[in-house]
Amino acid sequence: MGTENFVEVDNVSMRYGLEGGTLALEGCSLKVKPGEFVSVVGPSGCGKSTLMRLVTGLWPATEGHVIVAGKEVWGPHSEAGMAFQNPIMLPWRSILDNVMLPLEVVEPHRGQLRAQRAMYEEKALKLLALVGLKGYDKRYPHELSGGMQQRASLCRALIHEPRLLMLDEPFGALDVFTREDLWFELQTLCSNLKPSVILVTHDLREAVFLADRVLVMSSRPGRIIAERGIPFARPRQLDDLYTAPYQDLVHDLRVHISAARKADASQAEAEHVH
Amino acid sequence: MSTSAAMSSATSSAPAGAANTAASAMIGAPKKPLEQPVSQRYQDMALAAKRRKRLQACLPWLVAIGVLVFWEIICRAFKIPQFVLPPPSSVAASMIKWWSPLMMNAGQTLMTTMAGFAIAVVVGLVLGVALGSSTMVYHGLYPLIIAFESVPKVAIVPILVLWFGIGTTPAIITSFLIAFFPIAVNVSTGIATVEPELRDVLRALGAKPLDMVKKIGIPRAMPYFFASLKIAITFAFVGSIVSETVGANKGIGHLIMLASSRFDVPLVFSGLIVTSVMGVSMYALARLVENRVTGWATRGRT
Numbered sequence: 285m286g287t288e289n290f291v292e293v294d295n296v297s298m299r300y301g302l303e304g305g306t307l308a309l310e311g312c313s314l315k316v317k318p319g320e321f322v323s324v325v326g327p328s329g330c331g332k333s334t335l336m337r338l339v340t341g342l343w344p345a346t347e348g349h350v351i352v353a354g355k356e357v358w359g360p361h362s363e364a365g366m367a368f369q370n371p372i373m374l375p376w377r378s379i380l381d382n383v384m385l386p387l388e389v390v391e392p393h394r395g396q397l398r399a400q401r402a403m404y405e406e407k408a409l410k411l412l413a414l415v416g417l418k419g420y421d422k423r424y425p426h427e428l429s430g431g432m433q434q435r436a437s438l439c440r441a442l443i444h445e446p447r448l449l450m451l452d453e454p455f456g457a458l459d460v461f462t463r464e465d466l467w468f469e470l471q472t473l474c475s476n477l478k479p480s481v482i483l484v485t486h487d488l489r490e491a492v493f494l495a496d497r498v499l500v501m502s503s504r505p506g507r508i509i510a511e512r513g514i515p516f517a518r519p520r521q522l523d524d525l526y527t528a529p530y531q532d533l534v535h536d537l538r539v540h541i542s543a544a545r546k547a548d549a550s551q552a553e554a555e556h557v558h
Numbered sequence: 559m560s561t562s563a564a565m566s567s568a569t570s571s572a573p574a575g576a577a578n579t580a581a582s583a584m585i586g587a588p589k590k591p592l593e594q595p596v597s598q599r600y601q602d603m604a605l606a607a608k609r610r611k612r613l614q615a616c617l618p619w620l621v622a623i624g625v626l627v628f629w630e631i632i633c634r635a636f637k638i639p640q641f642v643l644p645p646p647s648s649v650a651a652s653m654i655k656w657w658s659p660l661m662m663n664a665g666q667t668l669m670t671t672m673a674g675f676a677i678a679v680v681v682g683l684v685l686g687v688a689l690g691s692s693t694m695v696y697h698g699l700y701p702l703i704i705a706f707e708s709v710p711k712v713a714i715v716p717i718l719v720l721w722f723g724i725g726t727t728p729a730i731i732t733s734f735l736i737a738f739f740p741i742a743v744n745v746s747t748g749i750a751t752v753e754p755e756l757r758d759v760l761r762a763l764g765a766k767p768l769d770m771v772k773k774i775g776i777p778r779a780m781p782y783f784f785a786s787l788k789i790a791i792t793f794a795f796v797g798s799i800v801s802e803t804v805g806a807n808k809g810i811g812h813l814i815m816l817a818s819s820r821f822d823v824p825l826v827f828s829g830l831i832v833t834s835v836m837g838v839s840m841y842a843l844a845r846l847v848e849n850r851v852t853g854w855a856t857r858g859r860t
Contacts, residue, residue: 342761360765365763372759374773385759385773388769389763389765389769390763426854
């Protein structure tokens with residue numbers, strides 16, 4: 285058990301249901317260092333979301349080990365902050381109360397919230413201002429657009445300063461402009477708070493722009509088949525995305541994923557012939 | 559060549575000029591009349607909406623008055639005897655004549671109903687939360703509750719009278735027994751149907767089951783709870799009046815039984831009208847509270 289890695293996924297398999305169920309992951313291994321930003325890309329249905337759920341402890345692994353902060357994961361734990369594909373705000377709470385939700389659940393904030401509410405509220409407002417939601421704290425989720433709700437859900441994932449940030453395609457449902465804005469804001473947030481991050485996405489530009497390291501997953505059953513370090517200095521600018529080194533990296537990853545998808549297609553064909 | 563080109567340019571310039579003037583006429587000419595109609599049209603629409611709203615508010619009263627007039631005419635036209643169907647005019651006369659006993663008994667019924675309803679709210683809420691958040695409780699209790707609920711409450715009143723004596727207590731208990739059921743069922747449905755995504759938000763934070771019920775289950779069930787209050791309050795009236803007709807010496811139900819045994823049918827109808835007025839006011843109160851508390855569920859629409 286290396287103390288050097290914050291997250292260790294070691295030879296993990298995940299099967300839905302009992303024997304004969306769908307095998308979502310097989311022999312999947314990855315490591316994330318403290319403060320490192322890792323993107324996981326792959327064809328759709330390759331088990332990326334499954335991987336997220338294993339690391340946060342929402343589901344147990346069928347085989348292998350998942351270790352977070354030096355402890356084996358057996359069930360939901362309080363190390364991670366998670367943002368999902370949809371914002372999933374609680375509709376009866378104002379935006380501020382939604383953002384402050386983790387503080388009501390996670391120790392040690394839970395015990396201090398009542399006594400230091402003003403301090404925590406100020407912190408939440410600061411985070412909201414950082415993602416461009418100043419003045420929306422008293423609004424309700426349905427009064428905000430999808431992109432604004434997604435920003436709020438990023439704040440909610442970060443408010444309790446988790447050492448691990450899990451992002452499951454959080455920008456997937458947004459338009460390109462909003463998405464790029466949020467990449468930049470996420471980069472700022474991460475450089476302030478320095479959590480370890482696992483970002484699952486199928487947007488290669490997103491993966492390259494944000495990550496220190498990009499991992500490519502094979503199609504189902506998913507496992508890591510390639511890895512690319514992203515050497516570019518931070519803070520990165522959105523315009524950098526259109527320079528040659530970025531483009532080459534994105535293209536390189538694209539080739540890997542095409543190969544994975546082709547392998548998947550030929551395998552499906554072989555099964556069909558059988 | 560050159561002349562034909564000049565010709566064509568000349569011919570083409572003419573229609574173009576004409577089109578130009580036409581266009582300028584289209585943009586320029588209606589300018590003055592248009593500006594007024596637009597704001598005028600909005601005003602008209604707003605006025606029409608206001609009129610429609612006023613009509614909607616009056617509609618129940620208009621329909622009620624229409625029914626009463628129709629009722630009066632039928633009674634008079636066919637000379638229907640008083641003890642079969644009294645006309646509204648004689649019901650009104652009876653109401654004025656028996657005003658103070660009517661009010662006294664209505665007060666008794668209102669008191670027992672509200673007491674039964676209050677107990678039903680507490681028990682229904684607790685039971686609903688337990689049923690909705692624990693599958694063990696659900697499987698253990700739900701069949702029993704259904705079995706109990708399918709027993710007609712009139713059949714239970716004699717037992718209650720036997721245990722607690724004639725009067726207030728059986729009425730309170732009967733109205734509670736009828737009213738708690740929709741509350742418990744609705745609240746448990748609200749909790750049991752929480753979206754798995756919502757649950758995952760809390761689970762990913764390492765929340766305990768009790769946190770899930772407190773932070774998601776109960777708030778999520780509130781619209782269901784308030785919707786059930788509207789049903790429960792009308793059920794509660796049924797409960798207390800049923801009990802009063804079987805075994806009581808006070809209350810509207812008792813008054814109705816007494817009046818019908820003397821063939822004082824107008825007074826029977828007076829009792830019915832007083833009951834329905836109480837029922838409607840309590841319903842309106844429940845709706846008012848619902849709109850106040852769970853506005854998020856209707857997103858401000860009411």
